[in-house]
Amino acid sequence: MTENYGTSADVLIVEDERALADLYTEWLADTYSVRAAYEGEQAIGELEEAVDIVLLDRGLPDIPDDEILDHIRKRDVDCRVVMVTAVEPGLDSIDLEFDDYLIKPVDDEDLRTTVERMEQLATYDDLLQELYQCLVTRSVLLEKDDIEITDHESYSDLQDRIETLQDQIEVTSETFDTGAFEAAFRDLKEPHSHD
Amino acid sequence: MTRPTDSFEAMTRRMDKADKKRRILYAGLLSAAGLVFAVVQLPHLVADSMEGMGLVALLTGAILPLLLGLVIAGFGYGLWRSDLPAAQLRRVNIWFLFGIGGMAVVSGALIIYELLEGARLSHIEYLFLDFVTAGGIAGILVGWYDANNQRHTKQLQIFQQAVEHGGxxxxxxxxxxxxxxxxxxxxxxxxxxxxxxxxxxxxxxxxxxxxxxxxxxxxxxxxxxxxxxxxxxxxxxxxxxxxxxxxxxxxxxxxxxxxxxxxxxxxITEQKKQKTKLERQNERLDEFASVVSHDLRNPLNVALGRIDVVRNDCESEHLDVAERALDRMERLIDDVLTLARQGETISGIETVSLQTVCEDAWAQIDSVDANLSVQTDQSISADRSRLQQLLENLFRNAIEHGGRNVTISVGRCDGGFYVEDTGEGIPADAREDLFKSGYTTAEDGTGLGLAIVQRIVEAHGWEITVLEGEEGGARFEITGVATSIDTHATRGSAPEIR
CATH class of the missing domain: 3.30.450.20 (PAS domain)
Known part of the structure; x- marks a missing residue:
């Protein structure tokens, strides 16, 4: 999908199931510089060193989901975060600032294309990155198709944020086509229009 | 077999009939009495006219009493036309008799007194009759008032009973x-x-x-x-x-x-308690399903991933078998989660195009050779995603049993829509167990797909029936569906999707 620009990205795998972390490592090790952390505390330690992409499991036994994310945002670690988890997204996912969300089981191809997409995302400016985050969050929430989610205040806030970002992006770059931007990544789920 | 409502209706009919007869009897008696009073006055009128009495004397002496007799007959008719029940008409009749009787006693006493005093009275019998007629009218008026009062009291009693014992x-x-x-x-x-x-x-x-x-x-x-x-x-x-x-x-x-x-x-305390209990149970089930699915997906992911790794080194049919088994496990996890979470609930009923939802469902089916033909473009009221899931499960079921090149058709039936396939069909004796969780005859089925279908059908208030299709395959008819527009007849059949 994208070229690897000489230097390989640093990928941190945070996964308490060792066998799974090892498998991810095997899949990615020939292209990227991969490290694995099997616990939350260990992951926070690893974040001290250079990291471009974090593959983060939810429901780690020693640390709440949002703590690692908070750590990343607070320390201003410039990295993309992909949730790779068996936990289906719910309302509690809205406030988690992730860049993508994969539901287990994932295969070799899923993981590679996602990491490549994250590399591409890193080349965009902040507004586009945030828009992508919001679009992904909306997409995973819609995947669940629960009216409790789509009727929730947080969801409408998210919708508003998406519209604001789209407007801002159109203003800053007249030639920008958000549709092409979305298509460039993948088919993100959008709200149904009523028949 | 007699339905309880039958006997109730028959009973009310019998009661109505008996009541009607009694009403005719009581109203008829009153009218008859009035007519008798009027007719009896006729010879009085003739006699008075022959005697050359003046108009005023004629009016007061004979014409007025005759008219009063007719008024009584008219009252009888009026009562028959009124909505008073027979018991109240009987009451009016009793008051009428009281009026007649009372006036007979009073007028009789007066006449006897006058006679004893030496007064000369002509046509004593008619004088007596006039008093009695007037007494009868007074009786009817009192009776009418009393009957209406009685009726109101009775109605109030019924209301009070209803309020007291209404639960x-x-x-x-x-x-x-x-x-x-x-x-x-x-x-x-x-x-x-x-x-x-x-x-x-x-x-x-x-x-x-x-x-x-x-x-x-x-x-x-x-x-x-x-x-x-x-x-x-x-x-x-x-x-x-x-x-x-x-x-x-x-x-x-x-x-x-x-x-x-x-x-x-x-x-509604009991209902609330039951509801809370059920909600708690559902929450626990949901939690349990989430934990189980989370814990199962990790090792499943490892196993699937490792099969892929091995495939890079060598090809073996054993790997295919193992992978199929793991795929089935993945579907089982999804189905268990669905059953635990969403089976019984629907949210956001909207009008959806059956054809569009069929297309969306078909896009989720991994089938190389199977055909889907949607022969309707009706719009129905449904929870879109649940409907899609229902269709997906029925399509998968058709492919699992009818082979990979089965043809599935969706069309309109009386009260809803059908999903039919060209597979081998479902034997009549197996249809009952079809929707039970865990029932499967397919080698790689989860046994939960049709159980989910039934839950979705029930949650919408629909019904599902299994029949034999035109070509001997299975035909699922979903009925009780609220349909909005069906332009099928005017636009011809929808294009075939493959």
Whole structure:
């Protein structure tokens, strides 16, 4: 999908199931510089060193989901975060600032294309990155198709944020086509229009 | 077999018939009596005319009594046309007889007295008859008034019985909220006796669960003349909580001013308890399913991933078998989660195009050779995603049983739609077990797909029937579906999707 620009990205795998972390490592090790952390505390330690992409499991036994994310945002670690988890997204996912969300089981191809997409995302400016985050969050929430989610205040806030970002992006770059931007990544789920 | 309603209807019919006969009898008797009075006056009229009496004497002596006789006959007719029941007509007749009897005694005594005093009275028998006729009319008027009163009292009694034994707590307050009446159910539900409740304010039932704004809104509604309806928590006299579904309505007087408030409380404590229990059970089931699926997906992911790794080194048919088994496990996890979470609930009913949802469902099916033909473009009211899931499961079921090059058709049937395949069909004796969880005859089925279908059908209030298709395959008919538009007839069949 994208070229690897000489230097390989640093990928941190945070996964308490060792066998799974090892498998991810095997899949990615020939292209990227991969490290694995099997616990939350260990992951926070690893974040001290250079990291471009974090593959983060939810429901780690020693640390709440949002703590690692908070750590990343607070320390201003410039990295993309992909949730790779068996936990289906719910309302509690809205406030988690992730860049993508994969539901287990994932295969070799899923993981590679996602990491490549994250590399591409890193080349965009902040507004586009945030828009992508919001679009992904909306997409995973819609995947669940629960009216409790789509009727929730947080969801409408998210919708508003998406519209604001789209407007801002159109203003800053007249030639920008958000549709092409979305298509460039993948088919993100959008709200149904009523028949 | 006789339905209970049959005998009830027959009974009411019999009662109506008997009542009708009695009404004709009582009204007829009255009319007949009136006619007799009128006819008897005829010779009086003739005699008086022959005697050359003046018009005034004729009028008062014969014509008026004759007319009064006809009036009585008219009353009989009027009663027959009225809505008074037979028992009340009988009452009018009794009063009529009292009137006649009373006047007969009084007039008889008067006439005898006059005669004894030496007065010369002509046509004594007609004089007597005039009095009696007048007495009869008076009797009818009193009877009419009495019968109507009786009827109102009876109606009030029925209302009172209904209020007393209607099974709901019922009370009446003055416009300022002072309790003026409570029924016996009030005591049963709240623990306050009638004596304890009368003269007090319904706030004795306040539990503190509702805030002041709730009561303010309630007062605003009922004072403006509207009906208030809400569920709330009350406190019984013994301090225990009671969930009620409360309706309060203002009762207006002739000047459209609020005279009373009437409150009806339906005890829903048991339903609430059951609902809470069920919700808790569902939450636990949901939690359990989430944990299980989370814990199962990790090792599943490892196994699937490792198979891929091995495939890079060598190809073996064993790997295919293992992978298929793991795929089936993945589907099982998904299905268990679906059953635990969403089976029984639907949200957001909307009008959806069956064809569009079929297309979306088909896109999720991994099938190389199977065909889908949608032969309707009806729009139905459904929860879109649940409907899609239902269709996906039926399509998968058809492919699992009918082979990978099966043809599946979706079309309109009476009251809904059908999904039919060209597979080998389902034997009649297997149809009953079809929707049970875990029932599967397919080698790689989960046995939950059709159980989910049935849950979705039930959640929508639809019905599903399994039949044999035209070509011997399985045909699932989903009926009781609210359909909005079907342009199928005018636009011809929808394009085939493959």
């Amino acid at each position: 709901h707590c019922f009370y009446l307050t003055s416009p300022d909220g002072t309790i003026e009446y409570v029924n016996s159910e009030f005591e049963a539900q709240t623990g306050y006796t009638q004596e304890e409740a009368l003269g007090r304010n319904p706030r004795i039932l306040k539990s503190g669960e509702q805030d002041e704004a709730f009561y303010e809104e309630m007062w605003r509604t009922i004072l403006s003349g509207d009906v208030w309806q809400s569920e709330l928590v009350n406190e019984r006299k013994d301090g225990t909580r009671q969930y009620v579904d409360q309706t309060i309505a203002p009762v207006m007087d002739g000047q459209n001013e609020i005279e009373h408030f009437v409150a009806i409380n339906r005890d």
